[in-house]
Amino acid sequence: MTGGVDLVVIGGGVHGAAIALFAARGGMRVTLVERDALARGASGTNAGTLTMQMTRAALIPYALRAHDMWVRAPEWLGHDVGVVSCEGLSLAFTEAEEALLSERADARRAAGAPIRLVTPQQARQIEPGVSPAIRMASHCTIDGFANAYLTGLAFRRALVAEGVELREYTTVQTVDPSAGGYSVHLANETLRARQVVFAGGVWLEPMLGWLGVNLPIKTLINQLAVTERMPPVMRTVVGIASGLLSLKQYPHGTVVIGGGWQGIGNRTSNTHSVRHSSLIGNVRLAMHAIPGLGSTRIVRSWTGFEAETADALPAVGPVPGFDGAWVCGSVHSGYTSAPYMARCITQAILGQEPEMPLFPIDRLLAQPGTDTKTQGHRRE
Template sequence: MDVIVLGGGLMGAASTYFLARRGLRVTLIERNRVGSGATVASFGNIRRSGRYLPQLPLARRSLTLWGKATEMLGRDVEFRATGHVRLVFSPKGLEEMRSFAAAARPWGLDLEELAPRELHSRFPGLGPDAIAASFSPEDGSGNPRLIAPAFADAARRIGAEIVENVDVRAIRKTAFGFEVETSAGTYSAASLLNTAGAWGARISAQFGEPVPIIAKGPQMGVTEPLPHRILPVVGVWAHDHGGGYLRQVERGNIVFGGGAERTDVSLDSGHAKADPARLPGQLRALLPILPALANVSVIRTWSGCEGYVGDGLPVMGSSATTPELFHAFGFCGHGFQLGPGVGDVMAELISTGATETPIHDFRVDRFAATMNG
């Protein structure tokens, strides 16, 4: 075996697919079902606005792959380039939007600024009190329930082994690479890719690479279907009105998140659940964005275990201590858009030793001095 991938969320499943597509023999090991962790808890947002600027080349690479997903994976993962609107409700938000737009332009992202009249004519019903908005027409959304299994199934069809519902009991460095002992047997490979999400720091720590990470659960929900049709994904600048976000799926339901504190999650169980007591406040925070939510029924809420790194950036790249160990974890609740690109970059890095996409800012050893000192 050439590579073992530990963790079957979107990052792991996409990496497995792209590794297999490069001709490597790869095994993906997941303790539950593929895509059942942070990925399935995702809002499904495919946005570039508001990102850490040096992350934009990775986001662009990923967006290109999202556009090819149906053809590449052989099924519709519901990627829709409906655009992404971010509303502005305050001078602080306006300053943040314009500052980001100017800074992002050299990185290849052109945001369109909408005045109130244009916003309300193009997107009626949104943000009646908004003083401006940004619009990114190429962005949109995808279905978090479909994307990781689609990558895993496509990887399986080209020779990858997908191992689900097993406990990982030990990870060992050997003279020939790595051994992963599981409840279903021991797997060996020359290289190991750690895509274990919120658990990723437990693995990196075993190899002398500490990462400050905490596990949190987002508060997500979906309403009954509404007749009003909102095409773009909608968010806000400067976290005005609680920083909520929403999108309307083709059946009419409004999927929403934000506007509420994330819940604490124990990594021992990994079980995250939405807090119903926070739902009324969350919905109130969304009303300035979409007043039509005032009298709707919420039909389901959910959460999932996400890993938040201390500096808000993911860990991605080669190990600094152990040859042939690689990391891609801790995407801080905003990894869904990046997933296909992360998989493609990690496969390129593992198979060739380098990648054309800059990921230096995400190196694992950026914490070494502070954590060990």
């Protein structure tokens, strides 16, 4: 094929941007197409939590390696994305939550996460801000958070420096196979590439539809809130057994409240908004966990999409039947694991053996015409 690049990445979130970066460093000529600006969707609006305690057990080995990458971001990304590495606590307030916590701590520990159960007294030594009402906590020495809204700035600088051609505010109409590669059709132009990566988050389903591949993707609408700057009220990442709470205080003093309470929205219209009752519930949970939050104010809340496959495990691998077409997304706690997932799939794109196994999507493919729900239940 002539006049094309080695790789077109469609979707400029943290997955697509990291793949573009690693592929360019691997010697490829890369174009990245994003219909908005880089990392303005889920990658820029998520809670930035880099935790093992909300990660599925099967993904712990990936998340641990990704955590290390985030901590070392200045070395490979050139920007720290505000990463704070700290300890984390997951709390149980009821007997049922104690059972849940023990079970989950065991499974994650077995997968390699340094998690142990601690008494309320021990938990309050680790995190003096935590409520005295807890019955048990699980403690992980590897936890932390990034400033997700800096993701786009960080990757943009790195990609520009690496010579990746950035096409922001550019919508892909469709993609089809062409001799020796793929044609990526824009409004007034067609890009040609030997390989193509679909990294479109919740829009992976319509994207793969361009190739006639039916990958059902549920759309979660995660809701977050942030307080005004306040004096130190906590020093760890705090969650609860069910995974429906995440709390951490940033160095500038704001506390981000999340956990995956659901807002209102729709991926087809690309609209999402805050559900009042979810915000109230989430804030109640936050105040119950860290009573010191009762003295501050909420200044902002927002929502963002999260993609989820039928088995809530990643869609990271080749597109079956289409040589040189790849998919990367729906990783579940995706922000945490993204740089490592991107590293592994980029190794495959470069023709190398990935360090860790990918998550091929063959298991998830529905027959053409199967109706899929686009709105699912929240997991964590």
